[in-house]
Amino acid sequence: MVTVQSITKYDKTQPTVITIGTFDGVHIGHKKILERLINDARKTERTSAVLTFFPHPRMVLQKDTELKLLNTIDEKTKILENLGLDFLVIQPFTEEFSRLSATKFVRDILVNSLHAKKVIIGYDHRFGRNRNANISDLIAFGNTLDFEVEEIPAQEIDEVSVSSTKIRKALKEGDVKTANKYLGYHYMLTGEVVKGKGLGKQLDFPTANLQIKEAYKLIPKNGVYVIQSTLNNKTVYGMMNIGFNPTVDGESRTIEVHFFDFKGDLYNQQIQVDILEWIRDEHKFKSLEELRLQLKIDKKTALAVISA
Numbered sequence: 001m002v003t004v005q006s007i008t009k010y011d012k013t014q015p016t017v018i019t020i021g022t023f024d025g026v027h028i029g030h031k032k033i034l035e036r037l038i039n040d041a042r043k044t045e046r047t048s049a050v051l052t053f054f055p056h057p058r059m060v061l062q063k064d065t066e067l068k069l070l071n072t073i074d075e076k077t078k079i080l081e082n083l084g085l086d087f088l089v090i091q092p093f094t095e096e097f098s099r100l101s102a103t104k105f106v107r108d109i110l111v112n113s114l115h116a117k118k119v120i121i122g123y124d125h126r127f128g129r130n131r132n133a134n135i136s137d138l139i140a141f142g143n144t145l146d147f148e149v150e151e152i153p154a155q156e157i158d159e160v161s162v163s164s165t166k167i168r169k170a171l172k173e174g175d176v177k178t179a180n181k182y183l184g185y186h187y188m189l190t191g192e193v194v195k196g197k198g199l200g201k202q203l204d205f206p207t208a209n210l211q212i213k214e215a216y217k218l219i220p221k222n223g224v225y226v227i228q229s230t231l232n233n234k235t236v237y238g239m240m241n242i243g244f245n246p247t248v249d250g251e252s253r254t255i256e257v258h259f260f261d262f263k264g265d266l267y268n269q270q271i272q273v274d275i276l277e278w279i280r281d282e283h284k285f286k287s288l289e290e291l292r293l294q295l296k297i298d299k300k301t302a303l304a305v306i307s308a
Contacts, residue, residue: 005090033122034083046117048084054092068216089114106127118149122151207258224298225278226302
């Protein structure tokens, strides 16, 4: 897959089969559209392409700083690449871009820049300034500008009964099982391992402290989770605590990962942590010894989940 940062940098001339959207989470509903897109492109010997936007339009138009996303742009790129897509075009979303009329968007971008010969889109897609154009308008543009439109009907998308909003809600409640079922993969956190206070080592549970630079990334509910990672090309399991370390009066929220059966220096490395299951809420314990005993129980619980 080739990733292009802006429509202006897309310089191919082959006809494309394209879809448009933010695709946050690239969940099982999105994958229905994307698989159809890729299959259609291969069958008709065209190029498969996704046009997506960053930052998320709501962050720009509504100044929605509270909106948290399921994927960082790098995570989304990786997931799309694994699906077998040919091109991903990431258009910087600005207020100026949002003011493009539906006509200019379709004529100048979809047809003249991205050479769309077919657009595959969900039934409820809206586009153009103030999102005032819909699927019927797109079909009319297709008739004039010589491209096909394929609409994914409501029943096909709704039958999986999934949305990015539902997944965000599940993660905020610690319901990782539901989130992972809707995503079709394990929810991931990607960040750099930084030095912490060394509390885990003191408790015989040394941790990798994960720092996620993207403030817009959704961090699940505080608590203890079962996780897995790929380290040195090997799957390694462990448990993770998200929270404030109330036993030692922690003041900032941290993400601390304890890996089972792993020895090595991870400082300054970028790692991906896949979340398998939620174990328990974060608690304030009366002493460090009480916390150590609980961590041993957590490890037994996590190992039972892994071996199930």
